[in-house]
Every structure is written in C-alpha cells, then in structure tokens.
Amino acid sequence: MSKHLIDLVNIRKEFDGEPILKGINLYIRDREFITLLGPSGCGKTTTLRILGGFESPTSGEVLFEGRRMNDIPPYKREINTVFQRYALFPHLNVAENVAFGLRIRKLPEQEIQTKVSRMLELVGLRGFEKRDVTSLSGGQQQRVAIARALVMEPRVLLLDEPLGALDLKLRKEMQIELKRIQQSTGITFIYVTHDQEEALTMSDTVVVMNHGQIQQIGTPTDIYNEPVNAFVADFIGESNIIPGVMRRDRLVHFCGRDFECVDEGFGEDTPVDVVIRPEDLKIVETDRAQLTGRVESIVFKGVHYEMMIRSEQFTFMVHSTLCEPVGKTVGLAVVPFDIHIMQKSAPSADRMEAEN
Amino acid sequence: MKKFFQNFYMAFIFLLLYAPIFVLMLFSFNDSKSRVVWHGFTLDWYVKMFQDSRILHSLCVTILVAVISAILATVIGTAAAIGIHQMRRRTRTAYLTINNIPMSSSDTIMGVSFMLLFGFIALDKGYLTLILAHVTFCIPYVVLNVMPKLRQLDRNAYEAALDLGATPRQALWKVIIPEIMPGIVTGAIMAFTISVDDFVVSYFTAGNTSQPLSVVIYSMVRRRISPKINAVSTVLFLFVLVLLIIVNLRQTHPKSSRAAHAFRANRRPAGKIAMAVVLCVLLIGLPTAGLLAAGGANENTTVNVYNWGEYMDESLLAEFEAQTGYKVVYTTYDANESMYARLKTESYDVIIPSDYMVARLIDEDMLQPLDYDNIPNFDLIDEKYTHLEFDPDQQYSVPYTWGVVGIVYNQKYIDPADLGSWDLLWNEKYAGQVAMFDNPRDALGAALKFQGHSQNTEDPDELRAAAELVRRGKETTFQGLFMDQILEKLPNEELYAAPYYNGDAVTMMEENEDLAFYVPEEGSNLFVDAMCIPKNAKNVEGAEAFINFMCSTEAAAANADYIGYSSPQREVYEMQPDEIKNDPVHYPDAAITEKCDTFLNLSDETNKLYTALWAELLK
Numbered sequence: 001m002s003k004h005l006i007d008l009v010n011i012r013k014e015f016d017g018e019p020i021l022k023g024i025n026l027y028i029r030d031r032e033f034i035t036l037l038g039p040s041g042c043g044k045t046t047t048l049r050i051l052g053g054f055e056s057p058t059s060g061e062v063l064f065e066g067r068r069m070n071d072i073p074p075y076k077r078e079i080n081t082v083f084q085r086y087a088l089f090p091h092l093n094v095a096e097n098v099a100f101g102l103r104i105r106k107l108p109e110q111e112i113q114t115k116v117s118r119m120l121e122l123v124g125l126r127g128f129e130k131r132d133v134t135s136l137s138g139g140q141q142q143r144v145a146i147a148r149a150l151v152m153e154p155r156v157l158l159l160d161e162p163l164g165a166l167d168l169k170l171r172k173e174m175q176i177e178l179k180r181i182q183q184s185t186g187i188t189f190i191y192v193t194h195d196q197e198e199a200l201t202m203s204d205t206v207v208v209m210n211h212g213q214i215q216q217i218g219t220p221t222d223i224y225n226e227p228v229n230a231f232v233a234d235f236i237g238e239s240n241i242i243p244g245v246m247r248r249d250r251l252v253h254f255c256g257r258d259f260e261c262v263d264e265g266f267g268e269d270t271p272v273d274v275v276i277r278p279e280d281l282k283i284v285e286t287d288r289a290q291l292t293g294r295v296e297s298i299v300f301k302g303v304h305y306e307m308m309i310r311s312e313q314f315t316f317m318v319h320s321t322l323c324e325p326v327g328k329t330v331g332l333a334v335v336p337f338d339i340h341i342m343q344k345s346a347p348s349a350d351r352m353e354a355e356n
Numbered sequence: 357m358k359k360f361f362q363n364f365y366m367a368f369i370f371l372l373l374y375a376p377i378f379v380l381m382l383f384s385f386n387d388s389k390s391r392v393v394w395h396g397f398t399l400d401w402y403v404k405m406f407q408d409s410r411i412l413h414s415l416c417v418t419i420l421v422a423v424i425s426a427i428l429a430t431v432i433g434t435a436a437a438i439g440i441h442q443m444r445r446r447t448r449t450a451y452l453t454i455n456n457i458p459m460s461s462s463d464t465i466m467g468v469s470f471m472l473l474f475g476f477i478a479l480d481k482g483y484l485t486l487i488l489a490h491v492t493f494c495i496p497y498v499v500l501n502v503m504p505k506l507r508q509l510d511r512n513a514y515e516a517a518l519d520l521g522a523t524p525r526q527a528l529w530k531v532i533i534p535e536i537m538p539g540i541v542t543g544a545i546m547a548f549t550i551s552v553d554d555f556v557v558s559y560f561t562a563g564n565t566s567q568p569l570s571v572v573i574y575s576m577v578r579r580r581i582s583p584k585i586n587a588v589s590t591v592l593f594l595f596v597l598v599l600l601i602i603v604n605l606r607q608t609h610p611k612s613s614r615a616a617h618a619f620r621a622n623r624r625p626a627g628k629i630a631m632a633v634v635l636c637v638l639l640i641g642l643p644t645a646g647l648l649a650a651g652g653a654n655e656n657t658t659v660n661v662y663n664w665g666e667y668m669d670e671s672l673l674a675e676f677e678a679q680t681g682y683k684v685v686y687t688t689y690d691a692n693e694s695m696y697a698r699l700k701t702e703s704y705d706v707i708i709p710s711d712y713m714v715a716r717l718i719d720e721d722m723l724q725p726l727d728y729d730n731i732p733n734f735d736l737i738d739e740k741y742t743h744l745e746f747d748p749d750q751q752y753s754v755p756y757t758w759g760v761v762g763i764v765y766n767q768k769y770i771d772p773a774d775l776g777s778w779d780l781l782w783n784e785k786y787a788g789q790v791a792m793f794d795n796p797r798d799a800l801g802a803a804l805k806f807q808g809h810s811q812n813t814e815d816p817d818e819l820r821a822a823a824e825l826v827r828r829g830k831e832t833t834f835q836g837l838f839m840d841q842i843l844e845k846l847p848n849e850e851l852y853a854a855p856y857y858n859g860d861a862v863t864m865m866e867e868n869e870d871l872a873f874y875v876p877e878e879g880s881n882l883f884v885d886a887m888c889i890p891k892n893a894k895n896v897e898g899a900e901a902f903i904n905f906m907c908s909t910e911a912a913a914a915n916a917d918y919i920g921y922s923s924p925q926r927e928v929y930e931m932q933p934d935e936i937k938n939d940p941v942h943y944p945d946a947a948i949t950e951k952c953d954t955f956l957n958l959s960d961e962t963n964k965l966y967t968a969l970w971a972e973l974l975k
Contacts, residue, residue, distance in 0.1 A: 054515050074518040081519045087512035091534040100530075101520030152520060 004066075005030040005155065005188055006051065011060035013046055013212075020046050021057070022212040028156075028190065033182050035191040035199040038209035039235070044192045047209075048158050051190060052081045080149035081158040085165065086141050088133045088148070094120070095129035097144055101152045119151040122181065139170045146181070156188045163198065175201055196236050200224060208232050229342050233275040240281070240316050244274040244341075252341055255291055255313045259334070263341040273342040278306070278319040280338035289331020291316075295324050377593060384586035392844045393867055401587040410572060410670060410686060411588055418568040421483070421558075422551035425490035430544040432491065433498025438532065440499070441506040452503070459496045466493060467560035474561065475701065482563035489561040490551045497550060498543035505539030542603055549599045552592070564660060564687045564702065575688035576665030659898035660685045662695060662704040664885070667757075669918035676905045682898045703892045705899035711884045712797075712955035714753050715746040719957055723752040724889045730900040733907035740946070741884060741924035744954050745812070753886035754903050757859075757921040760882050760944050760952060761798065762875040764846055764861045765853035766868070778806035778876045780853055782825075787833045789852040791845070792826060794837035796970040797955065798881065799826050802855055805878045811953040814962045823969040830973065837974075846871060857883070858941050859921035865941070873941040879951030884924070 006028040013021040021043045028034050036044035049055040050062060053074035062070050069077065080101075088097050095116050102112045120126050123143035128136070133144060142162060149157055159178075163171045179202050182189045193199055199206050200220040208215040208223060208231075216228045227233035230241045244254030246266040252259050254274045266272060286292050293311035304319045309330060316332065324330055384402070388395035405411055440451045458466065470489045479485055510516075513535065517527035533540070555570035562571055569592060573585050661673075665688040673684045689695040692713040699707065699722065709717065717723045728734050734754055741755045763780060769789070774780055781790045781802070793799040801811040803822035813819065830837065835851060843860060845851040847868040856864070861873040887906065889899045905911055909927040916923035922942055923929070929937065936942045958966070 052515075052519060054518075074515065075521045075523055079519075081516070083510075083512040083516055085510060085512065087510045087516035089513065089516075089531055089535065091537070100517070101522075104521045104526060104530075148520065 003030060004028070005032075005064070007061075007063040007066075008047070008050075009061040009063065011047070011050060011057045011062070013043075013050065013055065014058045020212050021050075024060070024212075024214060026207060026214065026217070028188060030155075031186050031188055032204050033179070033189045033191065033202060034205045034207065035193060035203040036207050036209060037193060037196060037199040037235070038215075039194055042209040043212040044194075044209050045160055048081075048160055048190065048192050051156070052079060052158050053077050078155040079158060080152045080154040080156075081160065082142075082145045082149050082162045084160045084162070086145040088141055088144055090132075090134050092133070093129070094125065094131050094133055094136070094144055097133055098147045098151050100148065115151050119147040122150070122184075123147045124177075138165050139174065142166065142174065146178075150181070150185065150187070154187060156190060157182075159189060159191045161193055162191075163193075163195075171198070178202060200236070208235060210235075227275065227340065227342070230273040230275065230344075233273075233340065233342065238278055238317060240276045240278065240314070242274045242276070242314050243344075244272055246270045246272050246341060250336075252339065255311060257290070259290065259339055260336040261339040261341060262336055263339075266341060266343070271344050273344055275340040275342055276316075276334055276338060278317040279304070280334055281316055281318045281320075282333045283318065283320050283322050283324060284331045284333045286329065286331040289333055291332045292329060293332060294329050295326050298323065298326060380586050380593075381590045383583060384590045386583060386586075388867075389583060389863065392847055401583045402591075405584050405587045405591075408584060408670065409674075411569070411584065414567055414569045414572040415588075417483075417486075417562075417566055418552055418570070421486055421490055421566075421568055422548045424487050425494050425551045426544050426548040428487070428491045429494035429498050429547045430540060433495045433543060433547075434502050434533075434536070434540050436495065437499045437502035437506060437536075438528075441503065452499075455496045455499050458493055459500075463554070463556035467557040470557060471560040471701075480563065481561060481566075481702070483566045485561045485563065486558060486566050486568070489557050490554065493554070493557060494547035494550055497546045498540075501543030501546060502536055502539040505536035509535050545599050545603050549596050549603075552596055564662075564685050564704075567687060572665075572688065574665075575690050582666050656895060657681070657898075658683045658685055659895055659902050660687075660703065660705040660893075661902060662687050662689065662698075662707045664688060664708065665690055667708070667885075667919055669915050672906070672911050672914060675911070676902060679905065680898075680901050682895075682901065684902070699890055699892075703894050704890055705893040705895045706887055706902050707890055708756050708885050708887050710955070711744065711746040711886070712957050714886055714888060715957035717888065717890075718747065718752055722891050724891055724893065724896065725751045726754065726889065726903075727900065730897070731904045731907065733904045736907055736909065736912075736925050736927055738924050738926045738929065740949075744882075744884060745956055746884075746954055747886070753888050754907065755924040756885045756887050756906070757916070757919065758882065758884045758924050759858050759921050760875055760949065761802070761855055761880045762858055762861065762873050762941070762944070763853055764842075764856050764864055764871055764873050766846070766849060766851075766870050767872050768849075768870045769852040775874060776877050778802055778878055781855070782806075782829050782833055784833060786852055788835050790833055791836055791838045791842060791851050791854040792829060792834050793855060794839045796966045798855070799837065800966065800969070801881050801953075801955075802826075805876065805880055805951075805953075808878065811881055812956040812958070814959060816965055819962070819965055819969060823973055827973050858944070859919070861941050862920055875940060875944045875948045875952075877948065877951075879948065879953070882949055882952035882954050884954055 004027045008024050008026040011021055011024040012019065024043075024047060036047055038044050046055060050057050053069075053072060056070055061068055064078075089100065092100065098116045098119055099112050102115060107115075117126070117129070120129065123146055125140060125143050125147065128140065133141060136144065142165075145162070162178075163174050166174060175198060178189070191199075191202065200223070203220055205217065206220055206223045207217050210231055216223060216232045218226070223232065224236050227236055233239045234241060242254045244252050246252050246263075246269070247258060248268045249264040249266075250261055252261050252263075252272065252274060291311050293309040293316065296308040296310050296315065299306045301319075304321055305323050307318045307320065307324060309316045309318050309332065311332070318332070382394075385397050385399070386394055387398035387400065436455075440448055440455075443451065467489075470485070470492075474481065474485045474488075509532070513531055514527050517531040518524065522530060553570070554568075555574060558568050558571050559574070562568060567575075569588065573588060576582065576585055659682045661684055663686070667688070668686075670686065673686055676682065677684055689698065692710050695707060695709060696713060696716070699717075714723070731754065737755055741758050742750045747753045763778075765775070765780070770780070770786070774783055774785065780786070781792060783790075793802065800819065800822045803825040804811050804813060804818065807818070807821060807825065809815075809818045809822070838845065838854070842851065842854045842856055843864065846854060846856075846864050849868070849870075858873060861871075865871045865873065887903045889896060889903075893899055906915065907925060909925065909931075912923045912925040913928045913931060916925075916928055929943065932942070
C-alpha cells in the first residue's frame with residue numbers, strides 16, 4: 001500500500017448540539033477500497049458527507065494529500081459520489097446523465113462522446129444511451145450513477161450504500177462488478193454500508209463504527225478473526241458472547257469452569273467478554289465434552305444447521321453439519337485458539353443496538 | 357337500469373352547470389338585440405366586437421396584464437417554492453398555510469385592501485397597480501403547483517449536481533429548474549387564467565386607461581346588454597377553457613412528471629402545446645405592451661369621460677378626436693353609486709350622472725359651474741328639459757338623455773277600459789300577470805304617484821302608505837318584483853303588464869308587436885341623465901368642448917339613434933318623422949309629463965326610511 005491520500009484528524013460533528021461524530025481519526029491510502037461499516041445512526045454517512053463536502057465538521061481537519069480541504073465546496077473537490085438512491089436526473093437520458101459533469105467542465109463535444117461511450121461500455125450499458133433513466137431497472141440505474149461519477153475520473157469515489165435497494169442476487173453481482181471496476185481504474189473507493197458481508201467481500205480495509213466512534217480498523221480477516229470488542233465481534237457475523245473472568249494469562253473462567261486460551265496480558269481475575277464463533281463450537285459425545293446442553297431449536301441454513309443449545313448458564317448458538325434432534329442433550333467442545341477474550345470496554349448498550 | 361340513472365344524473369348536473377354558458381354562446385349568434393327570441397344566425401356581433409376599440413383595448417389590457425403577471429408571479433412563486441422547500445418541516449408548513457390564505461380569502465377583501473394600500477402609499481391606479489395586485493394573487497397558485505414537483509425531486513439531486521462540478525447556480529439552472537419545469541409551466545398557465553378571469557380585484561385596482569375586459573363588460577351592463585358582450589364572453593370563455601384543458605391534460609397525463617423532456621427533446625406533446633401557448637401569448641402581448649405604453653395619456657390633450665355602459669355611440673368619440681385633436685379616455689360604470697364612489701378617488705373631466713345624483717353632487721360641492729360661453733350648443737337643448745328640480749338654476753348640468761317611466765302592456769290580454777292609470781297594476785282581474793320594480797325608489801315612486809303624492813316627499817306617513825300599497829300589490833296582484841326579467845317576461849307574454857323605462861319599452865315593442873306603452877295619468881317619474889364637469893377635472897377646456905360636441909345636432913341624433921333613449925335636443929326632435937313625434941313612448945304628451953317628477957336627492961333620514969320600509973316589504 002502507498003502513501004496517505006486522505007487524513008481525517010479528530011473530526012467532530014454536531015447537529016443541534018447533538019454529537020454525531022465524536023473524534024474520528026482515519027487515514028485512507030491511494031487506490032484503497034475502504035469500507036465504513038456500522039449500524040444505522042453510527043455516523044458513517046455523515047463521515048462520507050464530510051468527505052464529499054456536503055457537510056463541514058464542527059471541529060477537526062480533513063486533509064487531502066496533506067492540504068486542508070474543510071472549506072472547499074463539493075464542486076471543487078477531486079471526489080465524486082454515488083448516492084444512496086442514485087440521484088439521477090430524470091429530465092436527461094442515460095448518455096446525458098453521464099455527460100452532465102463533462103458538459104459542466106465544457107469539454108469538447110467529441111471528447112464527451114468518447115468518454116461517455118467508454119464509460120457506458122465499462123458499466124455494461126452500451127446501447128442504452130437514448131433511454132429514459134426512469135425506464136431502467138434498479139441495477140441499471142445504479143450503473144448509470146456509477147458511470148456518471150466515474151467519467152469525471154475522480155481521485156476518490158464515495159459510495160453511500162449503493163447496493164441497498166437491489167435484490168440479493170443483483171447485489172452479489174454488483175459487488176463483484178464494483179470490485180472489478182475499482183481494480184481496473186485504480187480509483188480510491190470509500191464505501192459505506194451496514195452489511196458486514198458486503199464489507200468483508202469487497203474491502204481492503206474495514207472501519208467499524210458505532211455511536212460516532214471508530215471501533216476497529218483492519219483488513220476483513222483481522223476484523224473477523226480478531227474483533228477488538230464484543231460490539232465488533234457481534235456485528236461482524238453472529239457470535240456467542242459470554243461474560244467471564246480472566247484468571248491469569250491463558251486461563252479464562254466462564255460457564256462454571258476454567259478454559260485454556262491463548263490470550264495474555266489482561267491481568268488476574270479481570271472481568272472480560274468471551275467470544276466464541278458458532279462454527280467453532282463442536283458437538284461431541286457428552287463424556288468428552290467441556291460443556292453440556294439441551295438442543296432447544298434447529299434451523300436448516302443450507303450449508304449448515306443452526307442450533308440453539310441451552311446449558312445451565314448460557315444458550316449457545318452452534319453451526320454444525322450434524323443434525324441433532326430437539327430435546328437431546330449434547331456435549332460441546334472448543335479448542336483454546338477459538339476462544340477470543342475481549343476487554344469489557346464497550347457499553348452494554350452497543351450490544352443491544354447491534355442486536356436490534 | 358342503475359347505470360342509466362347514473363348517466364342521466366351526470367348529464368343533468370352537466371346541463372345545469374353549462375346551460376348558462378350555452379345560452380350565452382347561442383345568443384352571441386342571434387341576429388337581434390333580443391335576449392329571448394331567436395331571429396336567425398349572424399356573425400355580426402363578432403364583427404362588431406372587433407370593430408369596438410374599447411373592447412379590443414380592454415382585451416389587450418387583459419392579455420398584457422395576464423402575461424406580465426403570470427411571468428412575474430411564476431418567477432417569484434418558483435423562487436418562493438424553492439425557498440420554502442428548503443425550510444424545516446414546521447416552518448415550511450407555516451409558510452404554506454400563509455401562502456394559502458390569500459387563495460381562500462374573499463376577492464372583495466383582497467380588492468379593497470389593495471385599493472386602500474395603493475391609496476395609502478399614494479400610487480396612482482394604472483397598469484402598475486393592476487399588475488402588482490394580479491402578481492400578488494397569482495403567486496400562491498404558482499407556489500402550489502411547484503411544491504409537489506420539488507417534493508418529487510430526489511433529495512440528493514442538487515448535491516449530485518454540485519458533486520459533478522456544477523456551481524450552486526448551475527445546479528439550479530441545469531437540474532432543479534428543468535426537473536420542476538412541468539410544475540412551473542402548469543403554475544404559469546394557472547396564474548394566466550386566474551388573471552384573465554379576475555374581475556373583483558381588477559375593479560378596485562385598475563386605472564381609467566387600464567381597465568381589463570371583465571371590468572369593461574361589467575360596466576356595459578346597463579339597462580340593456582349588447583350581444584357584443586355575448587360574443588366577447590364566448591371568446592374569453594373558450595380561451596380560458598382551452599388553457600384549463602391543457603393544464604388538466606398535463607396533470608392527468610401518466611408521463612406528465614417527465615413532460616419537461618419536451619423542453620429539451622420536443623418529445624412530449626403536452627409540453628409542446630404549453631410552449632406554443634406561452635409563445636403565442638408573448639407574441640400577442642409584447643407588441644401590445646409597446647402600443648399601450650406609447651399611448652400614454654397627457655392631461656392637457658386628454659378628456660377623461662366617465663359614462664354608463666352601452667350609453668354612447670362610441671364612433672362619436674373618434675369623430676370628436678378628429679374634430680378637436682383631443683384624445684378621449686372613455687370608461688364606463690354600471691350605477692350612479694359606483695360612479696359616485698369612484699369620483700371620490702379618481703379625476704374625470706366629464707361624467708353623466710342621473711338627476712338625483714346630480715343633485716347630490718351639487719349638494720356635496722363636487723361639480724363645477726359651467727361656462728355656457730364655451731358650450732354654445734347648449735342653446736339647442738329643449739327648455740322642457742332645463743331648469744328641472746335637481747338643478748333649478750341650470751348651473752351644473754347639460755341634459756344628455758331623458759326618459760319617462762310608464763306601463764308596458766300586452767294589448768292581447770289587457771282590456772282597453774282598464775288602461776290609463778297606475779291602477780292597472782293593482783287590478784285583481786290581472787292577478788299574477790303584472791309585476792312591479794324591484795328597487796325601492798322606483799316602486800315606492802309609482803305608489804306615491806298613484807296616491808297623488810310627490811315622488812320626492814319626505815313625509816314618513818306618505819311613504820309608509822306607499823309601502824303598504826306595494827305590499828298589498830305583492831300579496832294580491834304582483835307576480836313578483838323584477839328588474840331585468842321584465843325585459844324577457846313581457847315579450848315572452850309571461851307578464852301582461854309591468855312598469856318600465858320608455859327607452860327599453862321601444863326595444864320590447866320591437867320584439868313583440870302586441871306590446872304597447874302609456875304613461876299613467878297620475879304622473880310618473882321623468883328621468884334625465886346630464887353631462888357635468890366634476891370639481892376635480894383636470895381638463896375643463898376639453899370637457900367643455902366634449903359637452904358642446906355631444907349637443908351638436910349630428911352627434912345628438914346619432915347618439916339617440918344608437919342608445920334608444922330620447923334626446924333633449926330640439927333639432928333632433930324636429931328631425932323625427934311625425935309618427936315618432938306623436939308616439940307617447942318616444943315623446944309623451946306634455947300634459948302628462950308636467951305631472952311627472954324628477955328624482956331629487958333625499959335626506960339621510962328619508963333614505964334610511966326607504967331602506968327600512970323596503971326591507972320590511974321584502975320579508
């Protein structure tokens with residue numbers, strides 16, 4: 001990865017005295033695909049709008065290649081946006097929508113035509129030039145919106161939940177398409193979504209946000225495997241989050257017994273959150289089990305079954321290819337490597353909201 | 357069966373709604389002045405309409421004012437709508453409510469308040485005041501038409517434009533305006549039609565040279581309506597109808613939200629039509645604007661004449677202008693009282709009030725004494741019509757027309773033995789077939805004469821007795837109290853006899869040959885309309901020249917011929933054939949006219965008594 005393209009330095013934003021962003025520090029590298037991920041109301045869209053120039057921060061600095069750009073209006077930034085509901089211009093046809101920015105720049109007609117048709121080619125809309133934008137499907141409108149922004153050859157493309165209105169299959173296709181476009185154009189993508197799967201699929205870097213604060217920045221693998229707190233763990237895929245106590249390094253107590261683990265440095269007898277992924281819990285014979293519980297429910301999920309297994313202290317979610325009948329008592333085992341220990345830092349309200 | 361009734365009901369409702377308009381249209385093609393009898397098809401009234409310079413002028417005023425008001429209101433209203441749209445929800449609702457109030461409040465209140473406001477800031481009535489008023493009441497309609505389009509706009513559309521490099525100004529012109537264009541065009545057409553339709557506000561805010569068509573038509577409705585007005589109204593109705601159809605097509609057309617395309621790609625017919633209409637209107641309007649602006653009035657060369665509607669052969673105006681070099685600004689009113697009210701705020705050089713109003717104006721010191729040296733033709737006025745009670749010294753007025761109230765009756769139904777007296781109207785033989793005037797002064801006047809009193813009595817007992825007599829007639833013999841309906845009911849033979857003015861009696865007798873006229877032997881009302889110069893006249897010399905011209909034999913004869921009322925001019929009488937001279941409907945017997953009264957201005961107490969007695973009687 002290369003140098004910093006954009007730096008956000010201690011960005012705060014208030015609406016009517018209500019803090020929305022509480023000190024965002026973030027750098028974005030050139031050619032990076034970075035995703036702001038979080039539940040609605042977490043401040044991700046506000047951050048994007050500050051980058052686009054549609055809002056200005058209450059305090060803090062937005063730097064572009066090291067130069068402050070807080071007060072530069074949107075039309076003077078080398079940044080373009082794909083809006084949530086596309087914001088196409090219905091009075092213009094497909095080609096004219098794409099040509100809009102170029103015409104504002106007063107490029108020669110010939111050049112406009114070339115660029116527009118090349119861009120429509122790129123997003124797979126060749127032959128749609130004269131169509132009314134309102135006659136297009138959601139996915140096609142989305143492509144027009146992307147083409148309209150990309151034809152400006154921006155340094156950075158902002159995408160605000162661009163796939164939110166599409167159905168699942170189309171969304172998957174467009175995810176791949178977007179990634180392809182990003183790689184072929186080399187433009188920095190800053191992507192906003194509340195869909196963790198989308199974030200993990202497409203991004204180089206994921207920024208998990210909640211309550212106007214950044215929770216964790218990392219690669220998709222880091223975020224998934226090493227969530228820094230219970231909120232991230234829960235938001236990135238489903239998790240069993242069990243209150244526990246760290247006895248000492250590499251030994252944690254929860255559900256009435258001690259487990260070996262790999263984490264160190266929490267001190268002795270410290271309350272912690274213990275996170276275990278549903279797929280990391282194995283169903284075993286009761287005599288070899290670390291924990292036992294009764295199967296409460298079972299749902300077929302395609303690749304696996306999702307079972308809720310109730311032990312004395314906690315109801316675990318378990319993903320398994322085995323199918324156990326409801327009411328049966330089963331044993332559970334987990335290897336030390338799959339037990340993730342987290343500081344009890346995040347307020348419990350976070351979890352509540354994430355569950356909603 | 358149910359469906360049949362549904363359709364029948366619909367047809368019935370539409371018939372009710374449109375019957376008046378159809379009658380109006382039909383009679384605009386009637387080859388007669390009659391409002392009742394069909395005499396054959398003609399386009400004469402349309403030809404006459406286009407020859408009538410006042411109608412054409414006022415039509416130009418209407419269109420010009422409508423175009424300018426619509427354009428200004430559209431610009432202001434669109435800007436306002438965009439501003440209101442940006443507001444927070446609560447403020448926005450408040451502003452929209454404020455915006456809607458002028459639409460739901462009464463036109464009369466709007467008109468009067470404009471008049472007061474313009475008076476307060478000392479703005480002379482004219483194009484400026486008219487346009488200001490029209491712009492004001494048109495703006496809410498534009499706002500109302502533009503708002504929904506703004507709400508349909510993607511909330512990020514403006515930001516998307518900025519994002520693509522457009523400055524805020526470019527974003528407005530290249531995105532917002534084109535997107536809401538269908539609403540703007542609909543709003544503009546609405547504003548235009550509302551401005552064309554307006555009468556009330558214009559009535560209070562138009563100056564003498566800037567009266568729109570609606571105001572001119574209203575003032576033309578005097579004792580007789582010229583079918584020219586039917587023709588004008590038909591044209592106006594169709595014009596507005598076409599515009600409204602366009603508006604409705606735009607609103608109901610399923611793709612109307614994208615009609616703005618038409619402005620770019622010329623693809624949508626509705627947009628094309630709207631564009632064409634706007635262009636046409638501009639093409640008509642703008643040259644007219646130049647024309648009207650060029651014809652600005654100069655006080656020393658202009659004579660401001662204020663007359664009853666349809667009460668002068670207007671070709672005489674051009675003749676006067678040619679003879680003297682003065683320019684005439686001719687405006688009309690529908691009642692002495694409206695003239696009186698307007699005279700308080702406007703300046704006129706010549707007015708033509710009726711007898712009692714002349715007396716009132718003299719009492720209130722609103723008239724100038726005339727200098728007869730400058731009106732030599734005054735000598736041609738028959739002495740019979742001078743020095744009457746309302747202007748005993750003949751200092752302030754020159755008689756213009758005169759007439760007498762008599763009874764029009766149908767010879768087929770009325771026994772000749774019953775003729776001669778007011779008694780006919782109370783004759784039980786004709787119960788339900790006679791009528792009485794529907795205004796206090798004329799109705800009580802008839803009763804007073806019948807009872808042998810003066811029509812100008814201030815004795816409360818005499819007045820009460822007269823009212824009692826009218827009430828008795830109302831309960832026994834009168835079919836009803838009527839004014840204009842008499843003009844139709846008598847020729848249609850729905851009435852056998854009714855009192856009316858002799859000038860209109862002539863017209864009714866032309867329509868139905870069985871009708872005849874007599875002036876009751878007890879005496880009746882002799883009315884004189886006279887030319888006067890108000891105190892606030894700006895061009896007295898021109899006014900004197902105008903009055904002198906109207907007293908000349910040629911002008912008086914042509915005028916008498918046109919309006920149907922008898923001229924007080926001696927030579928005009930001499931010119932008439934004997935059959936007219938001896939016809940009581942044109943020139944009643946002097947023995948009877950001597951018993952007639954002209955109305956005088958009554959005291960306030962007597963006026964109040966009249967009002968009270970009349971209200972009592974109508975119960």
